[in-house]
Amino acid sequence: MSDPGRQGRFGEYGGGYVPESLVAACREVEEAFREAWVDPGFRGSLARLLAVHIGRPTPLTPVRRLSAELGINLLLKREDLAHTGSHKINNVTGQALLASRMGKTRLIAETGAGQHGVATATVAALLGLKATVFMGERDIERQALNVFRMRMLGAEVIPVGTGSRTLKDATSQAMRHWVGATEDSYYCVGSVIGPHPYPWMVRTFQRVIGDEARGQCASELSTGVPDYVVACVGGGSNAAGTFAGFVDTSARLVGVEAEGGAGAALGRAGVLHGARSLFLQDGHGQIVEAHSVAAGLDYPGVGPEHAYLRDLGRARYVTVTDDEAISALVRLARTEGIVPAIESAHAVAWVIRAAGAGELPSGATVLLTLSGRGDKDVSTLKEQL
Amino acid sequence: MSDPGRQGRFGEYGGGYVPESLVAACREVEEAFREAWVDPGFRGSLARLLAVHIGRPTPLTPVRRLSAELGINLLLKREDLAHTGSHKINNVTGQALLASRMGKTRLIAETGAGQHGVATATVAALLGLKATVFMGERDIERQALNVFRMRMLGAEVIPVGTGSRTLKDATSQAMRHWVGATEDSYYCVGSVIGPHPYPWMVRTFQRVIGDEARGQCASELSTGVPDYVVACVGGGSNAAGTFAGFVDTSARLVGVEAEGGAGAALGRAGVLHGARSLFLQDGHGQIVEAHSVAAGLDYPGVGPEHAYLRDLGRARYVTVTDDEAISALVRLARTEGIVPAIESAHAVAWVIRAAGAGELPSGATVLLTLSGRGDKDVSTLKEQL
Amino acid sequence: MTLETRLRDRRDAGRKLLMPYVTGGITPTWVDYLRAFADAGADAIEVGLPFSDPTLDGVTIQQATDAALARGATARDILGDISGLEHDVPLVASTYYNLVVHDGPERFCAALRDAGVTGLIVPDLPLDEAGDLEDAAASAGIDLVLLASPATPQPRLDEIARRSRGFIYAVSLMGTTGERSVVAESATTLASRIKRSTERPVMVGFGISTPEHAVEAARSADGVIVGAAVMRRVLDGAIPHDVGADLARMRRALDQERDRR
Amino acid sequence: MTLETRLRDRRDAGRKLLMPYVTGGITPTWVDYLRAFADAGADAIEVGLPFSDPTLDGVTIQQATDAALARGATARDILGDISGLEHDVPLVASTYYNLVVHDGPERFCAALRDAGVTGLIVPDLPLDEAGDLEDAAASAGIDLVLLASPATPQPRLDEIARRSRGFIYAVSLMGTTGERSVVAESATTLASRIKRSTERPVMVGFGISTPEHAVEAARSADGVIVGAAVMRRVLDGAIPHDVGADLARMRRALDQERDRR
Numbered sequence A, B: 001m002s003d004p005g006r007q008g009r010f011g012e013y014g015g016g017y018v019p020e021s022l023v024a025a026c027r028e029v030e031e032a033f034r035e036a037w038v039d040p041g042f043r044g045s046l047a048r049l050l051a052v053h054i055g056r057p058t059p060l061t062p063v064r065r066l067s068a069e070l071g072i073n074l075l076l077k078r079e080d081l082a083h084t085g086s087h088k089i090n091n092v093t094g095q096a097l098l099a100s101r102m103g104k105t106r107l108i109a110e111t112g113a114g115q116h117g118v119a120t121a122t123v124a125a126l127l128g129l130k131a132t133v134f135m136g137e138r139d140i141e142r143q144a145l146n147v148f149r150m151r152m153l154g155a156e157v158i159p160v161g162t163g164s165r166t167l168k169d170a171t172s173q174a175m176r177h178w179v180g181a182t183e184d185s186y187y188c189v190g191s192v193i194g195p196h197p198y199p200w201m202v203r204t205f206q207r208v209i210g211d212e213a214r215g216q217c218a219s220e221l222s223t224g225v226p227d228y229v230v231a232c233v234g235g236g237s238n239a240a241g242t243f244a245g246f247v248d249t250s251a252r253l254v255g256v257e258a259e260g261g262a263g264a265a266l267g268r269a270g271v272l273h274g275a276r277s278l279f280l281q282d283g284h285g286q287i288v289e290a291h292s293v294a295a296g297l298d299y300p301g302v303g304p305e306h307a308y309l310r311d312l313g314r315a316r317y318v319t320v321t322d323d324e325a326i327s328a329l330v331r332l333a334r335t336e337g338i339v340p341a342i343e344s345a346h347a348v349a350w351v352i353r354a355a356g357a358g359e360l361p362s363g364a365t366v367l368l369t370l371s372g373r374g375d376k377d378v379s380t381l382k383e384q385l
Numbered sequence C, D: 001m002t003l004e005t006r007l008r009d010r011r012d013a014g015r016k017l018l019m020p021y022v023t024g025g026i027t028p029t030w031v032d033y034l035r036a037f038a039d040a041g042a043d044a045i046e047v048g049l050p051f052s053d054p055t056l057d058g059v060t061i062q063q064a065t066d067a068a069l070a071r072g073a074t075a076r077d078i079l080g081d082i083s084g085l086e087h088d089v090p091l092v093a094s095t096y097y098n099l100v101v102h103d104g105p106e107r108f109c110a111a112l113r114d115a116g117v118t119g120l121i122v123p124d125l126p127l128d129e130a131g132d133l134e135d136a137a138a139s140a141g142i143d144l145v146l147l148a149s150p151a152t153p154q155p156r157l158d159e160i161a162r163r164s165r166g167f168i169y170a171v172s173l174m175g176t177t178g179e180r181s182v183v184a185e186s187a188t189t190l191a192s193r194i195k196r197s198t199e200r201p202v203m204v205g206f207g208i209s210t211p212e213h214a215v216e217a218a219r220s221a222d223g224v225i226v227g228a229a230v231m232r233r234v235l236d237g238a239i240p241h242d243v244g245a246d247l248a249r250m251r252r253a254l255d256q257e258r259d260r261r
């Protein structure tokens, strides 16, 4: 999981399939990022913001009661404890600092669960930038808490009523908007998707999860490295950030997708939102709408680096149903006092299922990135329970 | 701010004004706490839980944009980043560990904003205890998110329809319930109120806030110690925990109450919920109902140690209106990307007012404990904005 | 005559004691309940001075308290109502400690005395905190009744028995005031334990709801206190005469039990 | 004859080129629009192969796309519809790259060729990613049109002009497709910049909504592409005859402008 070069390639995936109007803007972002990333001043500012404002490092929590029930040793990397309640803030902090450095005055973002939107609104407020967030109408309904938070933070939230009215169409709309606003606006992509340099840059900003977890596992586990590293996959940013810390170890990497949004597990190669990757498509090459109870996983594709890891066999991608995720959520709440985001609950659900099925050997150490907290999901859960 | 002795006295305040039926139970708690607190095993377990599960230490965030606007140097102690979203969890973690050690199988709690209830439900789940939470009907309405969270966590939430239908009556009801359940149940009081040993014990569990902040200020500030230490005061636990870290320094201590629940600022000596302290009362000695937009501050009294600090002149207690709190909340959100709990926003409001009025000298360093996050307050804010 | 002398005399005469409770100020003519109780054979009457936050009371007495406060009842008015009365039954005030603190123990006890009250019960004032009020009550000639509970360990029970005046209030069970379907076993155990350590009258309260309960509780104690059962009737609108009739039935049951032995 | 030869010939004859757009499959009889466009004097026609996620299109063409897909339109059917047609106007397919990837560039281009299409526009395929499709298109004899935008720097513009086939698609402004009230200044600047670096025809598209717009844009370019303005009429239910009449007006305006010079 390294620099994908100027073309942004992960094997055959990635690249920059954007309208000519956006080519210069993407280049500008790439140049700025490359420059910033080797600048100790930028790295220092970022590290300090993550520490004093965002609350990093997040803890690694050994899960005792559920582990005992499952006969494994489960550890949670607690992104739910990061400021605003999910890992999304790691990436946004990096990108927003970059945008400031580039002299941009506004952030554009798409959001599904609203976590990326809230994170964007948050760091925009902190750095004195404006924020415009595109969000599908369906997601606006089911993530009302986050919509309100964004507005409290001063962001403009623009409802997207086209297509699936979820993350996919919000992303399309954000890209359209960016085309007309590249001069003063920075497009702050929320996952390891989009054209180069985004998948790589977002993963780089998110690898703080994996790097921290690697160090924490080293002191927490006698083996130093967990047997399994598990994370949920929407676009794939929390997974990519986590995997990055372990890709050079013997740990098995498992990405857990929503059954109805399983780009990596069930998709085929295509191009959407600027990258070649794996997408759910019909027999005519039309993108199929995803359907997941988790707004953040309700996306028909996956970041290009995941497509590559899948092809390499370095990571495995599995799926979990809505119902499995919801009962995993409740089970974690009741056994550990942690109400996870419904997205993160997918990862928990797979671990529960795999441990039950003997697929996870008894005694296995499992590091699971808990990407966010469940406060935002109350209205969804109320309906489902 | 030290051990108040067997009688639990802070000057003339404190004590144990409980029905005879609860005397033995309070003694049992006191004995257990005294014993546990000097047991390195207990302290170690607590410290580890706070670190790996709760996310301590919480950061100290220098607030740049708002500080610049106010002409002061404001630092926030970020209890909003603790697991479950407020400082309440510090105390609950300590008490629940204690309850386990005492062999109790159930936690009883009262809650106002729901943060203490959520914290109780959380640690109960974590330690495999049952939890019964009493909550005023009015608070159940305005803190619906937290009610749902408690239920997700497996706690029983019991609505209290008597009196003000807020925290005061929830507390009375919890005490009544405890009378009949002392055998197997532990009463997990949520603030520095109640009979001895609670005010002292809760402050002791909460002083992790002040101790951490003291150390963080030492490295963050050239002066080592802030000029002012500010916290909101409901019962007064986040303030007491914060003040404890600074009471022996030159810092001025300021407790900020809701105008409609200003026990310390406007109350007179009385006895309620087991302690002699300051309470809002009418001319006949009846307790007056508090009225605050912040459920967590909607309490007509204050912990006995605050009454004592007020009498000594060591701390000052000031009040803030609902409207001031709400606009401070929005201002902090817009300038710093932090949506505070509406309780915590009271402390911010006083700082804004005092800086504007020249009461805080220009350039003053101010440490403010941000006791919690605002997610829970969305429905209240929606109504008010 | 002090409350205690009066109760001891009657107890020593072989009578089981009956002490009904009424929330002061519950109706405009609430003192009529006092008369009816006296006529029904009450040995003493507990008069609640309503406090906004009655943390040891169950729903019935909470409701009665709320109703009285909603009517605007104050301790001063209630004592005023009492002081005008002709009666031969000792009156025992009961309230929460905040009302005492509000006036200060001396003034509070003086007001009781001036109204002709001879005893005082403060359920949220345990032994350990009682010093101030004990002194003030003693000076005013008021018997400060202490409570004992099933959870009270023996040495402490002994001290309560020693320091209590008037009688010892044996709280029948671990719980709040309120009607119950049976008399808790703990009532008997506690009353016996107290009686072993003192000559003072021992009255059992909390949950005594029927004549049968009264008889049962009075077996090991010197008498019973009937609160919520009375107040439930009052809240339901029963006139003094009717509530008096209930109490008279209890009185008779207690007396018959004595005669039967 | 290739698309480019055809357009060059006409341009060199002094004619301003007009290329209307229609979303393939938008109605069951959508090919009638092609005939009407041809009759109105179109020099080429852009046929959109609808893709579910048209990220460079504004609301109008998004709606047209949704409508066509909702009808069940597929690239295969649309090409089938075309291939049966008698016509003398070059057809230029336009779609997003995913449809190309889905079939593979070779198969995709072969299908276009078999249907008689001579040009291809893929708005989300910039120069840097175009290699595969350039090769496949060249082999199939399809002119792969590249787009240039106001943000394209000069060296890159030169390369686009060099590698584009058929014509160069000058995107008039930084934005999506859709009607606008005026022709962006950037259109003129861009067209001039491109024309300085190539002999190939330069067509301006995005936002050309009226005959006046067409005339203005065509001053510095060789012609105009009219998409959303056409599709707005189609979505509003205008029959081919009426849309043809609009285009005929545009045609006349362009022709008059030439004559006037």
Ligand SMILES: Cc1ncc(COP(=O)(O)O)c(C=O)c1O
Binding pocket: A086, A087, A088, A112, A113, A114, A115, A116, A190, A191, A192, A232, A233, A234, A235, A236, A237, A238, A239, A295, A296, A297, A341, A343, A344, A371, A372, A373
């Ligand atoms: C809590 C949480 N987890 C996971 C995701 C999925 O995104 P990604 O796969 O990029 O981590 C989201 C997206 O909104 C989210 O909010």
Ligand SMILES: Cc1ncc(COP(=O)(O)O)c(C=O)c1O
Binding pocket: B086, B087, B088, B112, B113, B114, B115, B116, B190, B191, B192, B232, B233, B234, B235, B236, B237, B238, B239, B295, B296, B297, B341, B343, B344, B371, B372, B373
């Ligand atoms: C976020 C928050 N802050 C403050 C308080 C007030 O409590 P205390 O004064 O005990 O800190 C509460 C109580 O619920 C709370 O939830």
